[in-house]
Structure formats: C-alpha cells, structure tokens
Amino acid sequence: MTTLKQLEALVAIAETGSVDAAARRLGVVHSAISRHIREFEEGFGYPLLDRAGRAARLTVEGTEVLNRAKAVLLQRDLLLERIASKEVLIRKVRLGVTELTALTWLPKLLEAIRAAYPRVVIEPEVDHSVHLRDRLHSGQIDLAILPDAFAATGYVKETLAEVQNEWFCSPALTAQTSRMSLAKMSEYTLLTQGELSGSGILIGEWLRKHGVLPRSTISSNSLVALVGLAASGQGITYLPRSVIANLLASGQLVALRVTPRLPPLRYVAMIRSDVAMPFLRSVVAIARRACDFDSSYQMFGGGQGGLARSAGK
Missing domain, CATH: 3.40.190.290 (D-Maltodextrin-Binding Protein; domain 2)
Known part of the structure; x- marks a missing residue:
C-alpha cells in the first residue's frame, strides 16, 4: 500500500534533484528516502527513478505519478489546516527573500510568523530575485518576496509595498x-x-x-x-x-x-497558484502587516x- 511518506519522498526528489537533498528537506537519512522509493516502486510495479546517471531523474511513469502525488499531499495539507488550530498546526514554510528584505524587516517577519504559528518551522533563504523565481517555480520554496519584475502567469501575487x-x-x-x-x-x-x-x-x-x-x-x-x-x-x-x-x-x-x-519599485509576495492554500495565504497576510522597508539597518x-x-x- 502506498504511504504518504513514499509520496513525500518522490516529490522531494523531483523538486530538489537528488536523494541527498530530498533527505535534508524531509529531515531523514539518505537510506530512508531510498527505502521509501524502493517500496513505492515495488508496489507500483514500475521504476519511478532513472538510475542510469548521477542525477535523480524521474522515469516517464514517475513523472505521471508525480502530479498525482502532489495532488494527494495538497489535499492532506488542506485537511490538516482545516482541523488543526494555529497553535498546534505543524508545517514547514520555505521562505525566499532578497537582500533588501533581509537587511530591513526579515527578523520582524520571522517573529510574526512564529507568534501566529508557534509549531511551524520556517526555513528562510536569502538569494537574488531570478534565483528565487526559479526556485519558486520548481517548488523548492513556498513563498518569495521580491520586486515585481516577473510575469504573473501561474502565480498569486500580493503587493506588499513600494x-x-x-x-x-x-x-x-x-x-x-x-x-x-x-x-x-x-x-x-x-x-x-x-x-x-x-x-x-x-x-x-x-x-x-x-x-x-x-x-x-x-x-x-x-x-x-x-x-x-x-x-x-x-x-x-x-x-x-x-x-x-x-x-x-x-x-x-x-x-x-x-x-x-x-x-x-513594487515589492510583492508570490506563491504558486497550484499550492496557494489558506496557510500560505495567511503567511502572505502576515508579511503584508510586517512589511517595513524603512527599517534602518545598523550594519554600517x-x-x-x-x-x-x-x-x-
């Protein structure tokens, strides 16, 4: 029988590009990811990963299963959000910001998210806008805060500030x-x-x-x-x-x-339309309230x- 852990392993490998990176994302050891995939393949009857090269690439069958796996995990997350209060909701949010946000109001944002969701794990990343856009597209981050320099097709955008x-x-x-x-x-x-x-x-x-x-x-x-x-x-x-x-x-x-x-320059919060769940929309609302680019950074x-x-x- 297929398990949620097997689905999570497949999605993590597809989005990170390797078993090692998938293990780090899910907080498990390499062997656990390999076991989940192996058991998934045994139950499914087809190989899900092409093991010919060094990179972890999905087979044709694995690619077909991937979309269904994402849909199942999305429904799981929606169910948890509906039945769990903010105080006990256990989630992870991968947050990408540019250098300017990191230099001004990122600490305030992290404190506000933790106050609203005490058990949510926040994984902030500071990177350039183009990299954040690409990582958001591939599913490696959940939310990006960046200048409004990219097309909105396939994304939900929320204006934060100018x-x-x-x-x-x-x-x-x-x-x-x-x-x-x-x-x-x-x-x-x-x-x-x-x-x-x-x-x-x-x-x-x-x-x-x-x-x-x-x-x-x-x-x-x-x-x-x-x-x-x-x-x-x-x-x-x-x-x-x-x-x-x-x-x-x-x-x-x-x-x-x-x-x-x-x-x-308009700064926006961006999430992918296909994963724009209430939880992420709530985090965007928190970002809108916390946003303060006029905060004076004291590095210099x-x-x-x-x-x-x-x-x-």
Missing part, C-alpha cells in the same frame, strides 16, 4: 553640486545591480528608456558591495535610503537630487571608518 531608490555617492565624487540631470550623471561610473536582481532588471529598463549611457558601469548583485564601492568613491549608485542611514548621517555618503527621479556603523569596521567583522 520602495523608493535614490542616487548616492561619496561626497568627494561630486563636491561641487548635489543636483544633476540624468544626462550629466552619465559622465560618471554607475554602480548598478546585476541581471540577477529584480531591482536591477527594473531600473536597468528605466535607464535604457531614458537614454542613459554611462561612461562606465560596475555591476554587482550585492547591496553591501555597492555601498562599499560608492563610499570609496568608485561611482554613483541607487539604493533605498534606509539601508545607508548611518553612512548618510556620518557624511560618508551623500544623496544626489537627480531629475527625473527614479520610479518606485556611524562615524569615520564605520564602513571599514563593519566590513571587517
């Missing part, structure tokens, strides 16, 4: 003025977020639309790296003010008044040399 980026640089770079046009800014090196960043994708499109052709660019998918480069006078970058509040206060960075102003200490001291820790 984030306003501004232009910043070292005071030594533009000592003469804090005002400039986009055309003038093109004479400087622009420090931009890379193609893996949702913000980088959206602002890159906006800059191209406005004909901005900078003298040179330095691209990084790390906000921390962009802050360090800007503070050392390597160029002009765009960031939310909250991330660098201390560096502005200490004078290591200054804000530029550039016209036209950058557009606000105030005073002269504050950035260098923080970076050395």
Whole structure:
C-alpha cells in the first residue's frame, strides 16, 4: 500500500534533484528516502527513478505519478489546516527573500510568523530575485518576496509595498553640486545591480528608456558591495535610503537630487497558484502587516571608518 511518506519522498526528489537533498528537506537519512522509493516502486510495479546517471531523474511513469502525488499531499495539507488550530498546526514554510528584505524587516517577519504559528518551522533563504523565481517555480520554496519584475502567469501575487531608490555617492565624487540631470550623471561610473536582481532588471529598463549611457558601469548583485564601492568613491549608485542611514548621517555618503527621479519599485509576495492554500495565504497576510522597508539597518556603523569596521567583522 502506498504511504504518504513514499509520496513525500518522490516529490522531494523531483523538486530538489537528488536523494541527498530530498533527505535534508524531509529531515531523514539518505537510506530512508531510498527505502521509501524502493517500496513505492515495488508496489507500483514500475521504476519511478532513472538510475542510469548521477542525477535523480524521474522515469516517464514517475513523472505521471508525480502530479498525482502532489495532488494527494495538497489535499492532506488542506485537511490538516482545516482541523488543526494555529497553535498546534505543524508545517514547514520555505521562505525566499532578497537582500533588501533581509537587511530591513526579515527578523520582524520571522517573529510574526512564529507568534501566529508557534509549531511551524520556517526555513528562510536569502538569494537574488531570478534565483528565487526559479526556485519558486520548481517548488523548492513556498513563498518569495521580491520586486515585481516577473510575469504573473501561474502565480498569486500580493503587493506588499513600494520602495523608493535614490542616487548616492561619496561626497568627494561630486563636491561641487548635489543636483544633476540624468544626462550629466552619465559622465560618471554607475554602480548598478546585476541581471540577477529584480531591482536591477527594473531600473536597468528605466535607464535604457531614458537614454542613459554611462561612461562606465560596475555591476554587482550585492547591496553591501555597492555601498562599499560608492563610499570609496568608485561611482554613483541607487539604493533605498534606509539601508545607508548611518553612512548618510556620518557624511560618508551623500544623496544626489537627480531629475527625473527614479520610479518606485513594487515589492510583492508570490506563491504558486497550484499550492496557494489558506496557510500560505495567511503567511502572505502576515508579511503584508510586517512589511517595513524603512527599517534602518545598523550594519554600517556611524562615524569615520564605520564602513571599514563593519566590513571587517
């Protein structure tokens, strides 16, 4: 007789790509996953995994069974949500966020989820927007919080907030003025977020639309790296003010008044439509209440040399 553990093992292997990764996700040893699959295959009568290569790939029969397995597990989760109170509901939520959320309100979000669901295990991941979108699509995470840079087909999106980026640089770079046009800014090196960043994708499109052709660019998918480069006078970058509040206060960075102003970026919570159960929708509602991109992150200490001291820790 097929068991739920066998179904869970099959789905975990399909979504993670290996028996080892599936075992880590389910919190069991490698041999347990192998046993579940072997027993499943014996009862089913066909091989579910193609064992010819190193990667764990599903056979044709395994792929057909996979969709049914997901449907059964989804119904199991729906039943548990209906009969269990929040205080005793045992679930796992795999939460993907970008660096900006991690630098501002992620701790507040984790505390709010734990308060609402004391027995739910939260597995947060901090990654680039493109990676989070791909992991959400493959089922490796349940919920992603990221800029609204991707198509909504097959997903449920909930708007959380709009984030306003501004232009910043070292005071030594533009000592003469804090005002400039986009055309003038093109004479400087622009420090931009890379193609893996949702913000980088959206602002890159906006800059191209406005004909901005900078003298040179330095691209990084790390906000921390962009802050360090800007503070050392390597160029002009765009960031939310909250991330660098201390560096502005200490004078290591200054804000530029550039016209036209950058557009606000919408941040959304995304879940796949086929798994948009009440529990995940409840977590999204918690995220909407906890969302606060204006929280000031204290990584960059105030005073002269504050950035260098923080970076050395």
